[in-house]
Amino acid sequence: xxxxxxxxxxxxxxxxxxxxxxxxxxxxxxxxxxxxxxxxxxxxxxxxxxxxxxxxxxxxxxxxxxxxxxxxxxxxxxxxxxxxxxxxxxxxxxxxxxxxxxxxxxxxxxxxxxxxxxxxxxxxxxxxxxxxxxxxxxxxxxxxxxxxxxxxxxxxxxxxxxxxxxxxxxxxxxxxxxxxxxxxxxxxxxxxxxxxxxxxxxxxxxxxxxxxxxxxxxxxxxxxxxxxxxxxxxxxxxxxxxxxxxxxxxxxxxxxxxxxxxxxxxxxxxxxxxxxxxxxxxxxxxxxxxxxxxxxxxxxxxxxxxxxxxxxxxxxxxxxxxxxxxxxxxxxxxxxxxxxxxxxxxxxxxxxxxxxxxxxxxxxxxxxxxxxxxxxxxxxxxxxxxxxxxxxxxxxxxxxxxxxxxxxxxxxxxxxxxxx
Ligand code: ADE
Numbered sequence: 001x002x003x004x005x006x007x008x009x010x011x012x013x014x015x016x017x018x019x020x021x022x023x024x025x026x027x028x029x030x031x032x033x034x035x036x037x038x039x040x041x042x043x044x045x046x047x048x049x050x051x052x053x054x055x056x057x058x059x060x061x062x063x064x065x066x067x068x069x070x071x072x073x074x075x076x077x078x079x080x081x082x083x084x085x086x087x088x089x090x091x092x093x094x095x096x097x098x099x100x101x102x103x104x105x106x107x108x109x110x111x112x113x114x115x116x117x118x119x120x121x122x123x124x125x126x127x128x129x130x131x132x133x134x135x136x137x138x139x140x141x142x143x144x145x146x147x148x149x150x151x152x153x154x155x156x157x158x159x160x161x162x163x164x165x166x167x168x169x170x171x172x173x174x175x176x177x178x179x180x181x182x183x184x185x186x187x188x189x190x191x192x193x194x195x196x197x198x199x200x201x202x203x204x205x206x207x208x209x210x211x212x213x214x215x216x217x218x219x220x221x222x223x224x225x226x227x228x229x230x231x232x233x234x235x236x237x238x239x240x241x242x243x244x245x246x247x248x249x250x251x252x253x254x255x256x257x258x259x260x261x262x263x264x265x266x267x268x269x270x271x272x273x274x275x276x277x278x279x280x281x282x283x284x285x286x287x288x289x290x291x292x293x294x295x296x297x298x299x300x301x302x303x304x305x306x307x308x309x310x311x312x313x314x315x316x317x318x319x320x321x322x323x324x325x326x327x328x329x330x331x332x333x334x335x336x337x338x339x340x341x342x343x344x345x346x347x348x349x350x351x352x353x354x355x356x357x358x359x360x361x362x363x364x365x366x367x368x369x370x371x372x373x374x375x376x377x378x379x380x381x382x383x384x385x386x387x388x389x390x391x392x393x394x395x396x397x398x399x400x401x402x403x404x405x406x407x408x409x410x411x412x413x414x415x416x417x418x419x420x
Pocket of ligand 1: 053054056057347348350
């Protein structure tokens with residue numbers, strides 16, 4: 001059996017070019033890789049990563065390998081794999097890859113099982129599917145894991161729930177919760193790539209459109225901000241009073257989804273929750289409304305419900321676009337089957353933000369390998385030391401220098417005596 005399963009190895013040359021292009025915009029990861037080639041901090045360590053198979057992830061895998069690891073990568077979403085990248089990782093970089101764009105659920109889980117059979121000591125997840133399987137069907141293997149990293153908000157929520165239930169079997173580093181990750185990747189990465197996915201799928205003009213954004217976390221904020229920048233009238237829906245207040249004071253109209261449903265031209269969910277756009281919302285929408293999701297799982301839009309109330313469904317009226325006609329004659333266009341629009345119809349976040357997220361992943365892996373004996377089965381934050389190093393390295397790569405505190409200022413900040 002070959003130790004890979006990809007769509008077509010002949011796509012490798014195109015993938016290699018794109019991996020190298022992304023690398024140009026990942027200077028921090030490149031610096032880590034250069035150092036690791038000499039120091040080999042992951043020498044002989046088996047790693048299994050369940051992540052979106054993109055050119056940016058490819059550069060992370062190449063870095064782990066440069067650090068001495070025996071690297072396996074499988075897809076964290078059936079639609080996000082870039083087949084050319086998967087092929088190049090196998091052919092040009094000797095990395096074990098199990099991912100095919102459009103793979104069905106059975107193959108998706110078969111690929112996860114291959115990642116477990118690799119017998120990893122360190123794992124990385126984007127959405128916690130790999131760790132979830134390790135906590136159910138493959139518990140014996142879970143005991144052998146030194147530690148694991150989680151890349152996304154949804155995954156951290158799942159793992160914290162496991163910890164709360166007292167069932168977490170592996171120490172976790174919540175890479176998602178690092179400021180060097182979520183302030184940039186979640187906000188600017190999701191903001192840009194979500195718009196990119198919508199535009200590639202539909203080619204609509206955003207100026208003058210009413211865009212309804214569900215949620216006001218980092219990802220939704222980024223998207224709302226960018227949609228406004230394109231001239232859309234942005235409406236935000238929320239369930240959290242403080243976030244709703246923030247959205248209102250950031251200048252967005254805030255209302256319930258049931259009020260937004262009849263006025264929206266484009267709807268995008270980024271909440272991490274289920275059925276945020278439900279049957280009663282679909283029924284109220286205008287003819288031609290476009291609906292998509294940029295949250296991790298395909299549960300935010302109730303598409304099964306929409307199928308039930310539709311009198312006609314036309315698949316792929318355009319790439320990644322399905323048309324549902326309701327009994328009232330109105331048409332609703334659903335993008336990418338309700339899966340992550342930014343990774344399904346576009347290429348995910350640009351390399352420059354993934355540089356920080358994946359540098360954090362790499363340094364967290366090194367940290368786990370060095371300190372695993374001290375770790376408990378808990379969800380940990382990324383250390384301040386790692387965050388500081390990454391922020392400084394990124395600023396340096398951007399040619400930005402900043403002030404430092406004078407000794408007078410340090411003394412002032414540490415004192416309580418000087419007031420009015
Ligand atoms: N998540 C969002 N964008 C991504 C990208 N470009 N690569 C990997 N994971 C991602």
